[in-house]
Amino acid sequence: MKEVLWGLMIPFAGTAAGAACVFFLKKDLREGLQRALTGFAAGVMVAASIWSLILPAMEQSAGMGRWAFLPAFEGFWLGILFLLLLDNVIPHLHRSIDRGDQAEGPRTSLNRTVMMVLAVTLHNIPEGMAVGVVYAGLLSGNGSITSGGALALALGIAIQNFPEGAIISMPLFAEGKSRRRSFLLGVMSGAVEPLFGGLTALTASLVVPAMPWFLSFAAGAMLFVVVEELIPEMSSGEHSNIGVLFFAVGFSLMMALDAALG
Numbered sequence: 001m002k003e004v005l006w007g008l009m010i011p012f013a014g015t016a017a018g019a020a021c022v023f024f025l026k027k028d029l030r031e032g033l034q035r036a037l038t039g040f041a042a043g044v045m046v047a048a049s050i051w052s053l054i055l056p057a058m059e060q061s062a063g064m065g066r067w068a069f070l071p072a073f074e075g076f077w078l079g080i081l082f083l084l085l086l087d088n089v090i091p092h093l094h095r096s097i098d099r100g101d102q103a104e105g106p107r108t109s110l111n112r113t114v115m116m117v118l119a120v121t122l123h124n125i126p127e128g129m130a131v132g133v134v135y136a137g138l139l140s141g142n143g144s145i146t147s148g149g150a151l152a153l154a155l156g157i158a159i160q161n162f163p164e165g166a167i168i169s170m171p172l173f174a175e176g177k178s179r180r181r182s183f184l185l186g187v188m189s190g191a192v193e194p195l196f197g198g199l200t201a202l203t204a205s206l207v208v209p210a211m212p213w214f215l216s217f218a219a220g221a222m223l224f225v226v227v228e229e230l231i232p233e234m235s236s237g238e239h240s241n242i243g244v245l246f247f248a249v250g251f252s253l254m255m256a257l258d259a260a261l262g
Contacts (some may be wrong), residue, residue: 003147004135007154008197011131012190014158015124018165019186022173032242037163039234039243042226043250044160045127049226051258052153053130053219056137056145057212071212078213079220083126087228121189124164126221127157128193132200133214139201140211149258156254161190 057072064070131154137145169186173179200214234243 004139004201007135007150008128008131008194008201010151010154011124011127011157011161011193011197014161015165015190015193016187018162018167019169019183019190021166022169022179022182022186025170031237034163034167035234035237035240035243036246037166038230039246040250041160041163042230042234042243043247043252044156044254045222045226045230045250046247047251047254047258048130048153048156049219049222051255052134052149052156053215053222056134056149057215057219060212060215072216075213075216076220076223079126079217079222080224082217083221083224083228086125087224121192124161124190124193125196126218126225127161128196129200130215130218130222131157131193132197133211133218135197136201136203137211137215148260152254152257152260156257157193159253160250161193165190 054072054076057075058068061068061071131150134145134150134153138147138150165186168189169182172182172185177185234240234247
């Protein structure tokens with residue numbers, strides 16, 4: 001159980017470490033660095049979705065023969081549609097920034113602050129669920145999920161959470177917030193990960209037969225975030241090849257971590 005608790009906290013630690021950049025850097029992240037970090041995060045999430053979530057989901061359904069893909073297919077689409085619903089309820093980061101930049105009057109700073117925190121918090125929900133599902137499978141003794149594989153997923157998400165924490169705290173500091181408040185807001189955006197991870201682990205442990213749907217659901221949700229948010233961010237403007245290059249770095253690193261630890 002202690003291993004599970006530590007595993008659930010690792011992604012949150014990545015967000016907190018990223019938010020702590022506000023204490024060491026002068027102002028906002030440079031555009032090139034932000035694009036590189038975003039591309040890296042996208043690569044990690046895509047690799048984690050495939051090797052740590054979708055493939056184990058299909059392995060667990062192998063007994064269904066030619067229909068072994070069906071639980072993964074259904075769970076994947078449930079994850080996509082769930083995030084699509086949330087996307088219409090809570091606007092994501094690039095939309096909130098666009099509106100914040102165009103807004104006028106004294107409410108602009110408050111609205112932008114709230115929307116930025118909500119946006120990244122929304123990103124972190126499926127990631128917490130993904131870690132919770134994998135650790136639930138580990139607790140249940142599922143042979144296709146190993147301790148190393150669960151740790152690889154937690155570490156991979158922590159790595160990609162680092163730039164998310166910085167993307168919250170640094171712009172807020174540049175807007176005039178104190179370093180401490182900017183850091184706390186960045187940390188708050190990651191607090192949902194251990195919460196949703198723990199809730200998912202507790203729920204999933206009671207319905208082990210549905211594990212393939214849980215795993216692929218988390219994968220669909222994570223890939224929605226990548227395509228909807230991270231890829232547009234990393235490829236916008238000049239020198240988009242920086243984002244693509246670091247996408248490849250993140251993807252290959254997460255792939256290697258999963259193979260080495262799994």
